[in-house]
Amino acid sequence: MAAQTSARGKRESAVVHSVGIVLAVAALGMLAAAMVESIDRGTHADELAFSGLIVGGIGLALRSFAVAPVRLPTAALFRAALASWIALTLASALVYQWTGTFSNFGDSLFESVSGVTTTGATVLHPIEGTPAGVLFWRSTTQWFGGMGVLALAVTVLPLLDVGGLETSAAAPGAEGRHRDPRGRPIFRNVLALYGILTVLVVVGYLAAGMSLFDAVNHSFTTVSTGGFSTHDQSFAFFDSAAVEWVAIAGMLVAGASFALLWQALRGRPGSLFRSTAVHTYVGVVAGTALVAILSNRVTSGLDVGAVRSELFTVVSLTTTTGYRLLDYTTWSFSLQAILLFGIAIGGMSGSTAGGFKATRLVAITSYAWRELARSLHSALVRPTRVGQTALDEDLASRIMGFTVLFLGVILAGTIGIAAFDADVVTALSAATTSIANAGPGLGAVGPTETYRNLEPGGRAIAAFVMLLGRLEIFPVLLGLAGATGWQRARADRRREHPARELP
Amino acid sequence: MHIVVVGAGEVGSFLAERLSREGHDIAVIERDRAKLSAIASRLDVLTVEGTGASPMALAEAGIDKCSLMVAVTNVDETNLLACSLAKHAGVKSTVARIESGELRGAAGKKLRSELGIDVVIDPDAETADEILELLEFPGTSEVVRMAGGDLVIIGVRIPEHAPMVGKTLQRIAADYEPNWEFLFGAIVRDDRTIIPRGDHRIEPGEFVRIVCKERARREILGQLGLSRSLPRRVMVLGGGRVGEAVAAQLERRRVRVTIIERDGERARELAEQLGHSIVLKGEITDADLLFEEGAGRADAVIALTGEDDANVLACLYSKSLGAGETIAVVHRLELLPLLPHVGVDVALSPRTASANAVLRLVRGGVESIATALEGEAEVVELEVAPGSPADGALVAELQLPKDVLVGGVVRDGKGQIARGRTQLRARDHLVVFALPHAIEHAKSAFS
Numbered sequence: 001m002a003a004q005t006s007a008r009g010k011r012e013s014a015v016v017h018s019v020g021i022v023l024a025v026a027a028l029g030m031l032a033a034a035m036v037e038s039i040d041r042g043t044h045a046d047e048l049a050f051s052g053l054i055v056g057g058i059g060l061a062l063r064s065f066a067v068a069p070v071r072l073p074t075a076a077l078f079r080a081a082l083a084s085w086i087a088l089t090l091a092s093a094l095v096y097q098w099t100g101t102f103s104n105f106g107d108s109l110f111e112s113v114s115g116v117t118t119t120g121a122t123v124l125h126p127i128e129g130t131p132a133g134v135l136f137w138r139s140t141t142q143w144f145g146g147m148g149v150l151a152l153a154v155t156v157l158p159l160l161d162v163g164g165l166e167t168s169a170a171a172p173g174a175e176g177r178h179r180d181p182r183g184r185p186i187f188r189n190v191l192a193l194y195g196i197l198t199v200l201v202v203v204g205y206l207a208a209g210m211s212l213f214d215a216v217n218h219s220f221t222t223v224s225t226g227g228f229s230t231h232d233q234s235f236a237f238f239d240s241a242a243v244e245w246v247a248i249a250g251m252l253v254a255g256a257s258f259a260l261l262w263q264a265l266r267g268r269p270g271s272l273f274r275s276t277a278v279h280t281y282v283g284v285v286a287g288t289a290l291v292a293i294l295s296n297r298v299t300s301g302l303d304v305g306a307v308r309s310e311l312f313t314v315v316s317l318t319t320t321t322g323y324r325l326l327d328y329t330t331w332s333f334s335l336q337a338i339l340l341f342g343i344a345i346g347g348m349s350g351s352t353a354g355g356f357k358a359t360r361l362v363a364i365t366s367y368a369w370r371e372l373a374r375s376l377h378s379a380l381v382r383p384t385r386v387g388q389t390a391l392d393e394d395l396a397s398r399i400m401g402f403t404v405l406f407l408g409v410i411l412a413g414t415i416g417i418a419a420f421d422a423d424v425v426t427a428l429s430a431a432t433t434s435i436a437n438a439g440p441g442l443g444a445v446g447p448t449e450t451y452r453n454l455e456p457g458g459r460a461i462a463a464f465v466m467l468l469g470r471l472e473i474f475p476v477l478l479g480l481a482g483a484t485g486w487q488r489a490r491a492d493r494r495r496e497h498p499a500r501e502l503p
Numbered sequence: 504m505h506i507v508v509v510g511a512g513e514v515g516s517f518l519a520e521r522l523s524r525e526g527h528d529i530a531v532i533e534r535d536r537a538k539l540s541a542i543a544s545r546l547d548v549l550t551v552e553g554t555g556a557s558p559m560a561l562a563e564a565g566i567d568k569c570s571l572m573v574a575v576t577n578v579d580e581t582n583l584l585a586c587s588l589a590k591h592a593g594v595k596s597t598v599a600r601i602e603s604g605e606l607r608g609a610a611g612k613k614l615r616s617e618l619g620i621d622v623v624i625d626p627d628a629e630t631a632d633e634i635l636e637l638l639e640f641p642g643t644s645e646v647v648r649m650a651g652g653d654l655v656i657i658g659v660r661i662p663e664h665a666p667m668v669g670k671t672l673q674r675i676a677a678d679y680e681p682n683w684e685f686l687f688g689a690i691v692r693d694d695r696t697i698i699p700r701g702d703h704r705i706e707p708g709e710f711v712r713i714v715c716k717e718r719a720r721r722e723i724l725g726q727l728g729l730s731r732s733l734p735r736r737v738m739v740l741g742g743g744r745v746g747e748a749v750a751a752q753l754e755r756r757r758v759r760v761t762i763i764e765r766d767g768e769r770a771r772e773l774a775e776q777l778g779h780s781i782v783l784k785g786e787i788t789d790a791d792l793l794f795e796e797g798a799g800r801a802d803a804v805i806a807l808t809g810e811d812d813a814n815v816l817a818c819l820y821s822k823s824l825g826a827g828e829t830i831a832v833v834h835r836l837e838l839l840p841l842l843p844h845v846g847v848d849v850a851l852s853p854r855t856a857s858a859n860a861v862l863r864l865v866r867g868g869v870e871s872i873a874t875a876l877e878g879e880a881e882v883v884e885l886e887v888a889p890g891s892p893a894d895g896a897l898v899a900e901l902q903l904p905k906d907v908l909v910g911g912v913v914r915d916g917k918g919q920i921a922r923g924r925t926q927l928r929a930r931d932h933l934v935v936f937a938l939p940h941a942i943e944h945a946k947s948a949f950s
Contacts, residue, residue, distance in 0.1 A: 373781070377783060382774045
């Protein structure tokens with residue numbers, strides 16, 4: 001790592017600096033959890049408070065040890081992102097471990113990864129009866145995770161491919177203001193929006209009849225499209241139309257690009273309606289919902305309550321939130337396959353949702369059509385398009401690269417999870433729902449089950465896939481490659497053995 | 504009239520030649536010495552080396568006694584400045600060639616009037632319009648609309664199999680009594696233009712100019728043996744400004760367009776600008792490419808590059824593959840008469856469309872509808888002045904010279920074919936066919 005000593009005598013390190021910030025913020029969450037625990041007269045307030053103090057202490061120490069570099073190479077940015085995520089995961093695992101929530105460290109780690117990646121797959125059972133402070137911390141990890149995703153959306157993702165496309169379109173630089181190269185002013189706006197949205201959803205849930213504790217917890221996991229619930233039955237516990245409607249609205253908004261939402265709030269709602277990404281996002285959600293609702297009407301007749309529940313289920317899955325309400329594994333197989341596709345596509349880039357992203361789906365479809373046409377017209381010149389926007393050839397091929405990796409991870413994850421004695425439906429759906437950071441899948445990881453059904457090895461793979469999905473694959477792989485020196489070794493080898501022409 | 508022409512490019516030198524032949528005093532300002540000497544050796548005009556943005560060059564060209572400034576360099580800014588300088592020097596009318604769509608459009612109107620620019624021409628846009636008109640009338644090689652589109656003047660080469668071959672004009676006209684829907688205005692046979700009389704017998708290979716009513720055009724095209732449908736598949740060779748404009752318009756009419764462009768960057772730009780057209784990177788004379796991309800199945804192949812030989816060659820090859828209609832832009836006028844004989848159905852020159860706008864100004868409000876590419880006849884629009892000899896007279900009584908023919912009358916926005924018994928009124932607009940030497944005579948008869 002290119003660590004330099006700055007003029008102030010501190011080392012410049014993006015990794016140390018960002019891990020310091022993450023831990024300091026995490027400590028605040030732990031202290032809040034301790035307060036919740038003590039208000040609830042629970043027995044774990046001390047552990048939570050001490051966790052907060054220790055983690056916060058480490059964080060502040062790191063902050064004083066290093067400063068953020070003025071300029072940093074892309075690789076360092078990727079490393080910092082990866083390190084921050086791992087740090088938050090470990091801090092969270094510490095809480096579970098210390099409070100004795102899980103019997104082994106593996107479960108603590110799994111629940112932590114699932115939390116900070118806003119996935120919502122859980123091994124906690126039973127949930128009710130777990131100390132209130134721990135449940136609050138569990139929801140908070142997802143809320144922090146959502147914040148982290150938004151930070152990624154303005155820092156790392158624009159460097160990858162279309163992950164940050166909508167965000168960059170909203171760059172305030174267009175208004176002639178000074179714009180931080182790492183997108184700090186946008187981040188502030190987006191974060192403010194995240195906060196506002198959280199409060200609105202809390203108010204909504206309260207109005208719909210939730211207790212304050214449930215409202216705050218579920219608001220945290222709604223706006224982050226996380227999906228942790230404070231009840232074993234998830235949303236089935238509430239059995240309330242009003243609660244479900246609030247959740248549907250909250251999840252739909254959280255799955256949309258925050259940059260576009262911000263623009264809309266600033267009085268330019270037009271960009272929201274004209275965006276191809278929005279059309280695709282709404283198309284995927286509405287299309288899946290329509291198919292599900294119609295085909296279920298054929299089998300089970302007209303029922304307004306059922307329609308709402310089905311809409312809730314589809315929205316919960318396609319926005320990669322993962323709240324459970326009804327058992328969709330009783331739906332027809334084709335519907336389940338469609339749901340799996342909806343999960344894989346997920347929400348919009350620039351949102352807290354995971355998945356392949358609507359924008360990329362549009363781009364690769366356009367790319368595929370172009371290649372089809374090119375087989376007929378070898379001299380064809382045609383850009384890959386997202387709506388009216390023509391993409392750079394570079395960008396298009398990076399999206400293709402991402403697509404290959406995305407599918408590769410699903411494939412490898414499926415094989416890996418299946419290797420630990422899971423059936424193919426379970427393994428495929430676990431890999432898909434993990435990379436999309438949704439949570440519930442099909443089979444043994446279906447909506448009425450927990451990830452306890454997977455063997456520890458399978459769970460470890462699922463957790464790694466969650467991390468890959470959350471960081472959009474590239475930073476994780478590059479971070480690992482950098483850490484192992486694998487890439488440099490390969491480059492050295494190539495220098496020794498220059499490429500030869502194929503025979 | 505003293506006229507200053509800035510820029511001796513294609514349009515500039517053509518205008519200089521045309522106007523000087525009509526007896527005007529012409530001064531040409533051009534930066535390129537070679538172009539200038541080429542003009543000086545050919546025409547009796549004053550040549551000034553310099554740019555149109557230079558007051559000294561303008562003074563040398565006699566801007567103080569000039570009444571029309573024509574700035575037609577390929578640089579918008581120079582043209583704007585030349586016209587502005589001329590206006591300040593007291594020149595009555597100015598014409599600027601402007602390529603920028605922004606400046607040509609409504610947004611640039613204020614700027615244009617402040618700078619003192621009266622007429623804007625853009626040879627590329629006008630060429631594109633002309634090509635689109637030709638595609639609307641498949642088989643014709645000239646189309647000009649007037650009277651809001653009610654009357655159309657089409658130029659057609661008579662094919663062998665046309666039903667009217669071998670008939671005299673009297674015979675043909677007799678079939679359409681009492682209401683004529685078309686009239687033969689001028690005929691080119693063996694490179695000689697005549698204003699035909701009733702005993703003229705139509706022969707294949709003749710080039711005829713016909714004024715007709717818009718709604719009768721299908722009937723007439725059928726009579727001429729040109730009953731083709733509108734093109735559905737068009738190949739545009741060369742992706743310059745003209746090609747892009749043509750492709751964009753055709754796309755809007757749901758025509759399937761294939762464009763071949765040599766430059767990769769430009770091809771990419773076209774692909775981004777256009778919707779569903781197929782943009783290919785390649786040479787237009789690449790026979791394999793033309794074959795593969797189905798030039799033979801195209802209803803029309805339009806070659807628009809800057810290279811005459813490539814355009815002609817690509818058209819010939821496409822024709823041999825079976826292409827419906829071939830249209831080539833040709834920059835050297837000497838080649839024009841040759842092309843219809845070898846398989847290029849229509850040869851266009853970007854200069855003629857623009858020249859019309861200028862000639863109109865020179866002739867003081869008289870609309871020159873079609874400046875001949877082939878032969879010498881002109882079609883002009885004249886207004887019957889109140890109190891003139893023509894006011895109230897029948898066409899037959901006008902005692903026009905035999906090289907002048909009244910082809911159509913537009914009254915209150917409605918067009919009709921002129922007959923001997925048609926009575927003229929003041930403010931009527933007439934479509935008049937005339938040989939150049941008789942134009943002045945024709946004008947005097949109506950003013």
